[in-house]
Amino acid sequence: MQLFGLIAVGLCLISGLKNGDYGKFELAQLVIGSFVFYVGNYLKGRSLG
Numbered sequence: 001m002q003l004f005g006l007i008a009v010g011l012c013l014i015s016g017l018k019n020g021d022y023g024k025f026e027l028a029q030l031v032i033g034s035f036v037f038y039v040g041n042y043l044k045g046r047s048l049g
Contacts, residue, residue, distance in 0.1 A: 001036055001037070001039060001040025001043065002036075002037050002040035002041055002044065004033075004036055004037075004040075005033045005034065005035070005036035005037025005038070005039075005040060006033070006037055007033070008029050008030075008032060008033025008036065009029075009030055009033040009034060009037065011029065011033075012026045012027075012029040012030040012033060013030075015029075
């Protein structure tokens with residue numbers, strides 16, 4: 001989950017830098033990617049103890 005979230009955020013940043021502006025899709029990708037990353041981080045920490 002963390003890897004998926006990190007990839008989504010990275011793609012959003014690359015797309016925004018190439019286009020020079022962030023659209024609605026890139027913004028949604030950033031928010032969802034960040035959410036997935038932090039949920040994965042939370043679940044990983046919870047399962048380790």
